[in-house]
Amino acid sequence: MNIFLHELKVYRKSTIVWTLSLAAVLVLFMSMFPGLTKDAADFQKLLQGYPEPVRKAFGISLESITSLLGFYSYVFSYIVLCGCIQAMNLGVSILSKEAREKTADFLLTKPVTRSQVVSAKLLAAISSLIMTNIIFLAAAAMTTLSVSQKPFDMGTFLMISLSAFLVECMFLALGVLVAAVMSIKSVLPISLGTVFAFYILNMLGSVIGEKAVRYLTPFKYYDTAYIIRHASYEPRFIFIEALFIVIAVSASYIIYSKKDIHAV
Amino acid sequence: MNVIELKNLTKMYGKSRGIRNISFNVEEGEIFGFIGPNGAGKSTTIRTMLSLIYPTSGSALIFGKDSVKFAPEIKREIGYLPSEVFYYDNMKVKDLLKYSASFYKKDCSHRISQLSKMLDLDLNKKIDDLSFGNKKKVGIVQGLLHEPKLIILDEPTSGLDPLMQQKFFDLLKEENKKGTTILFSSHILSEVQKMCDRVAIIKEGELVKVEKISTLKENNHKRFKLETKMPVSQGFFQMDGVQNLEVKDQITSFLYSGNINSVLEKLTQLELTNLWIEEPDLEEIFLHYYEKENEDEYFSP
Incomplete structure (x- = not known):
């Protein structure tokens, strides 16, 4: 419990900054929506001017972008990207901290098992993510409600918003695994690099329309168009995600527990 | 009762480095020295005892319990001070100690305030702003605040000024009087000599010897230094027990272990102008261990 509280405190500042930034970006974009719907036809025409591959790469769909949920999904795809950077950063950083800051001699000579250390850190990371998501969701819901002229399906809105957390969990698990396996000197290049690699894969997949890519990049697991149409997630991907997280997290526990902690 | 029991403790990194078959016991209430040059395997042994690293073979029993299997339980009663201390930089000393x-x-x-007062440590400073010596003090308080039954010190005095070292040693002796066992690793022999009852000597990953400090010092080792009218011929002191023979003009010096009478007999054959017979310090005896080993290696095919 003390490790959990300690870690939570350490990441408090960065969690607040991430939360506020994500909320601010969303509020900024959503506040453009009323102006956009006024000139919906002009806007669509403008977007038509872009070549189709570009539109696909950036996830712009002409039919839905002028609807509230369509526009929200578009903006939201960047929120997910940022959220995943936060999640991966958190995962890599929280488990590699002892090695990076050379505090392993402090923490790991205390009367705790390595598993307890991993559990406390995982829990702190997830709590930070949940905190970010709750506050973001509140800000997003309020903004969306205030800019919508027509009623929209709140359930679908929540499902889209929640998918961010689901994708973030995968990157958190991946980050923790990376931190358990590798010895990490600096966190940001690793987390940014990994998340962007998957994001670019996602963009490429959209352009070439290859179905198999959907399985490779978590950014494609929760397709907003599908959620809007069916008001549900695709069970197959929930299953794959659950499987991935279980494997990554258990591997992290095992590797971290067996690791030799060398003198600095 | 043995507080520490190492049984053929082996840790290999690849093929060469590491420790091989380290076995020794530390009894309750002892101040046990652990000496050897840098890179001999002192830290590796200690880190294995703390299950920071895991043994390749053999085992370490602390308080009679396996150091890997019962790690959290054992560590409740261990205070550890690493050779280099690192803490969460943007924490205040007070918060770090509370966390610890x-x-x-x-x-x-109560113990925290008592110890930090004794060591003159400012609790309200940030760790980041502390000098190396002050960080070391945080380490000392951090290692002792829970009144452990076993204190493990890995080259603890680096960074402390002589006055602080003395305070630290006094503190350790006080703890020891209360029954605390202390394992004291160092490459500085004088401090081990000052503190410890027994000592284990380690070299290149292998245990050379476990010895009482007193026997190590006695062990019939005497340092002879003599001044003669005429230079002594090289072959004159060719006898058992003479080591480190040095002849410089009128001054001859050597280390002797064995029957004092036989060397005195030799001396009577010389015309002496001056004679010193001294207790060698540990350093000399210790260096001798190394030199001998090196010679062996040198002459082995």
């Missing part, structure tokens, strides 16, 4: 205390199920606040 929160791992032990007892109230340590």
Whole structure:
């Protein structure tokens, strides 16, 4: 419990900054929506001017972008990207901290098992993510409600918003695994690099329309168009995600527990 | 009762480095020295005892319990001070010590203020702003605040000024009087000599010897230095027990272990102008261990 509280405190500042930034970006974009719907036809025409591959790469769909949920999904795809950077950063950083800051001699000579250390850190990371998501969701819901002229399906809105957390969990698990396996000197290049690699894969997949890519990049697991149409997630991907997280997290526990902690 | 029991403790990194078949016991209430040059395997042994690293073979029993299997339980009663101390930089000293205390199920606040007062440590500073010596003091308080039954010190005095070292040694002796066992690793022999009852000597990953400090010092080793009218011929002191023979003009010096009478007999054959017979310090005896080993290696095919 003390490790959990300690870690939570350490990441408090960065969690607040991430939360506020994500909320601010969303509020900024959503506040453009009323102006956009006024000139919906002009806007669509403008977007038509872009070549189709570009539109696909950036996830712009002409039919839905002028609807509230369509526009929200578009903006939201960047929120997910940022959220995943936060999640991966958190995962890599929280488990590699002892090695990076050379505090392993402090923490790991205390009367705790390595598993307890991993559990406390995982829990702190997830709590930070949940905190970010709750506050973001509140800000997003309020903004969306205030800019919508027509009623929209709140359930679908929540499902889209929640998918961010689901994708973030995968990157958190991946980050923790990376931190358990590798010895990490600096966190940001690793987390940014990994998340962007998957994001670019996602963009490429959209352009070439290859179905198999959907399985490779978590950014494609929760397709907003599908959620809007069916008001549900695709069970197959929930299953794959659950499987991935279980494997990554258990591997992290095992590797971290067996690791030799060398003198600095 | 043995507080530490190492049985053929082996840790290999690849093929060469590491420790091989280290076995020794430390009894309750002892101050046990652990000496050897840098890179001999002192830290590796200690880190294995703390299950920071895991043994390749053999085992370490602390308080009679396996150091890997019962690690958390054992560590409740261990205080550890690493050779280089690193803490969470943007924490205040006070908060770090509180965090450290929160791992032990007892109230340590009184002890924290007592120790930091004794060591003259400012609790309100940030770790980041502390000098190396002051960080070391945080380490000392952090290692002792839960009144452990076993204190493990890995080259603890680096960074402390002589006055602080003395305070630290006094503190350790006080703890020892209360029954605390202390394992003291160092490459500085004088401090081991000052503190310890027994000592284990380690070299290139292998245990050379476990010896009482007193026997190590006695061991019939005497340092002879003599001044003669005429230079002594090289072959004159060719006899058992003479080591490190040095002849410089009128001054001859050597280390002797064995029957004092036989060397005195030799001396009577010389015309002496001056004679010193001294207790060698540990350093000399210790260096001798190395030199001998090196010679062996040198002459082995």
